[in-house]
Amino acid sequence: MTPNVLAGPGFFGGMFEVPCGYNKPVLVSSCDGVGTKLRIASAMGKHDTVGIDIVNHSVNDILTCGATPLFFLDYIAMGKLDPVLIAEVVKGLSTACQQVGCALIGGETAEMPGLYHGNDYDLAGFIVGIVEKDDILNGQSIKPGDAVLGLPSTGLHTNGYSLARRVLGETASAMIMRYPILTGSVGEALITPHRSYLADLKPVLTEIKGLAHITGGGFTDNIPRTLPPGTAVHITKGAWEVLPIFELIQELGNVADAEMYRVFNMGIGMVIVAEPAKVPSLLKSMPEAKVIGEVTADKGLGRVTID
Amino acid sequence: MTPNVLAGPGFFGGMFEVPCGYNKPVLVSSCDGVGTKLRIASAMGKHDTVGIDIVNHSVNDILTCGATPLFFLDYIAMGKLDPVLIAEVVKGLSTACQQVGCALIGGETAEMPGLYHGNDYDLAGFIVGIVEKDDILNGQSIKPGDAVLGLPSTGLHTNGYSLARRVLGETASAMIMRYPILTGSVGEALITPHRSYLADLKPVLTEIKGLAHITGGGFTDNIPRTLPPGTAVHITKGAWEVLPIFELIQELGNVADAEMYRVFNMGIGMVIVAEPAKVPSLLKSMPEAKVIGEVTADKGLGRVTID
Incomplete structure (x- = not known):
């Protein structure tokens, strides 16, 4: 090869x-x-x-x-x-x-x-x-006012399956269940493969300040890994479309919002931090990306706030 | 570090x-x-x-x-x-x-x-x-007449445990069994850790032609990996002391010699091929090493013969 x-x-x-x-x-x-x-x-x-x-x-x-x-x-x-x-x-x-x-x-x-x-x-x-x-991308230059962008996920990717299986089951018959909110079966939604963001991000790596791969620990645990001390991130709910599979899990499992964002990627698989001036060219280069929040000063309310 | x-x-x-x-x-x-x-x-x-x-x-x-x-x-x-x-x-x-x-x-x-x-x-x-x-060591210069040396193993290392467990058992009580041939218990002999040969071989890497790590597949499968076409290796039984744990397994399990050398390292964890002129200095540098065989022409009798 x-x-x-x-x-x-x-x-x-x-x-x-x-x-x-x-x-x-x-x-x-x-x-x-x-x-x-x-x-x-x-x-x-x-x-x-x-x-x-x-x-x-x-x-x-x-x-x-x-x-x-x-x-x-x-x-x-x-x-x-x-x-x-x-x-x-x-x-x-x-x-x-x-x-x-x-x-x-x-x-x-x-x-x-x-x-x-x-x-x-x-x-x-x-x-x-x-x-x-x-x-090396290390997020050290991230500061309040920077933009936070997100790239869409294809589903749960590789995390949150313990909770998903608890809510939706894990038998063959649970997998063929259909709900109006899903376009296919439960199994099809859950098995959808993790996508790679290499092709999207490789051309713009020199234009950005930090990346967070939203895996186990969801937004709450993964975003702080790229933040320097004194900074926090505010994520704006509704800035992107939450995937139907997450809405289904939340509804059937009666799962609190905070728990959802701590366990799942909620439809955003990769979070990008960049200075605001770069946003237009980043959105042009990555048409699927959306501005989903911004970097703030850390006021002790948590490194990641979501509302 | x-x-x-x-x-x-x-x-x-x-x-x-x-x-x-x-x-x-x-x-x-x-x-x-x-x-x-x-x-x-x-x-x-x-x-x-x-x-x-x-x-x-x-x-x-x-x-x-x-x-x-x-x-x-x-x-x-x-x-x-x-x-x-x-x-x-x-x-x-x-x-x-x-x-x-x-x-x-x-x-x-x-x-x-x-x-x-x-x-x-x-x-x-x-x-x-x-x-x-x-x-890169690749054995390409190995030719008939080259010497084959061996460095002692500490036991089974990480291979042959399916056969060993079949013969000796795998329960806690099987592990505390003692036999006159062993200095400690069966468990102590079986759990002895795999040793590293880095310290022995690093100083002499430029002096040797090829190495075979005797893992799964024993002598039979591992030695040919380092041999160029047209060559074979003859191993001389008795050139080193077979570890007691292998003698015990062979006796209790009534295992044929060929099977023993195909599954286990028999007391030799690393095989070294070098030109005969280098042997004295290699033995001086690695006092534990022993000459255990030689490279021959491949006469179609198998890449590794042992007797």
């Missing part, structure tokens, strides 16, 4: 030549799992998208530092290896890696009878990306 | 500056799990060594390409997080990383109720190391 991948060493890994053109190359790595979204995949018997989830989740994680993905390794573990199921999982991994220009360089498929039961499996991923040291 | 580790980005990963001094730096990565050695740890209620296993396994894997470890990430998954157990696992990871000068840069601890039961957990690791492109 890329000339940087060298002939394999024969173990479950790989060799990748550091790309030229970096003065002070910094490797950015992340490790994560798909979590209990796997139970949705199992209930639906659909395993070709969870690989997309873990790759795109990982790509977005390192993107918050300004990093471009280089290579990815996967870890799949089952009680008894099911070659058909594993081929589906790998198809998802492979598709997503191709789409983001990342080499699927290796991985381990572990058979562990007794630990995993039936067709249960776990899937984790490891990514390594690269960024020029002076170009 | 190292100045190359940059301030964390706030997600479960990390940033690591590529070390200076490389002309064409190549990243060597590997992903692996501890496998069913975890069941031995559970039976013994001893979780502070499995971290050592996965780190050293990974370090040895990338060492076969000539790579020095840079950083490591772990993936731990449980049904319900047990902070005491996880602290023990991380202690092992951390100790081993320190010993090999590798930064434990991040990781993910996933709670997945329903997938893992009771105190069951899975542990996988991901390592990235570095090697100068021109210094």
Whole structure:
């Protein structure tokens, strides 16, 4: 796929030549799992998208530092290896890696009878990306008055499935349920893969001040990671359309607003902080983006307020 | 631990500056799990060594390409997080990383109720190391007449536990069994951590032609990975002392010799190929090493013959 991948060493890994053109190359790595979204995949018997989830989740994680993905390794573990199921999982991994220009360089498929039961499996991923040291995005220049933009998510992405499963169920019959608010079934809404924001954000990385990937912990826990001390973010409800699946979960589960924004991305998968003067060109470059709030001084009311 | 580790980005990963001094730096990565050695740890209620296993396994894997470890990430998954157990696992990871000068840069601890039961957990690791492109060990210069050396293992390392458990059991009471041939209990022999060969081999990497880390697949599957076409290796039985735990498994399980050498390391955890003229200085530098065989022409009798 890329000339940087060298002939394999024969173990479950790989060799990748550091790309030229970096003065002070910094490797950015992340490790994560798909979590209990796997139970949705199992209930639906659909395993070709969870690989997309873990790759795109990982790509977005390192993107918050300004990093471009280089290579990815996967870890799949089952009680008894099911070659058909594993081929589906790998198809998802492979598709997503191709789409983001990342080499699927290796991985381990572990058979562990007794630990995993039936067709249960776990899937984790490891990514390594690269960024020029002076170009690392760290949010340090963020100040009150800066604009907060959001890029839409495709659904729950890879987080909030414990609450979602509690409200909507996790059986095969729960997955085929339909509600007027959804265009498809519950299962289709829940299995929708995590999207990557690399293509949207790569062209504008030098134009922005900070990024927050809205994963576990929702708005409340993820946005503060990119904020310097003394600053907070105010998010304006109604500035974007909350996805129907979240409205359904909130209504059926009678979940408080604060909890919804702490658990789910609510339709915004990536939050961008930029100076106000950059907003017009950012909106032009990323037509899906919306201004969803602004940076304020931290008045001790919480780093993220939403109303 | 190292100045190359940059301030964390706030997600479960990390940033690591590529070390200076490389002309064409190549990243060597590997992903692996501890496998069913975890069941031995559970039976013994001893979780502070499995971290050592996965780190050293990974370090040895990338060492076969000539790579020095840079950083490591772990993936731990449980049904319900047990902070005491996880602290023990991380202690092992951390100790081993320190010993090999590798930064434990991040990781993910996933709670997945329903997938893992009771105190069951899975542990996988991901390592990235570095090697100068021109210094990659690839065995290409290996030719008939070259010497084959071995460095001793500490036990099963991280492979062969399915067979070992079948023969010796995997209950707490099986673990406290004692046999005259063993100095300690069965559990003590089985839980002994995988050792790293980095300190032994780093000083002599330019003196050798190829390395094979004896993991799953034993001698039979691992040695050919470092051999160029047309060559084979003959291993001389009796050239080293087979560890008592392997003798016990073979005797109790009535396992054929060929199977033993295909499943286990039999007391040799790393195989080194070098030209005969280098052997005296290699043995001086690595007093534990032994000449255990030689490279021959491949006569179609198998890439690895043992007798």
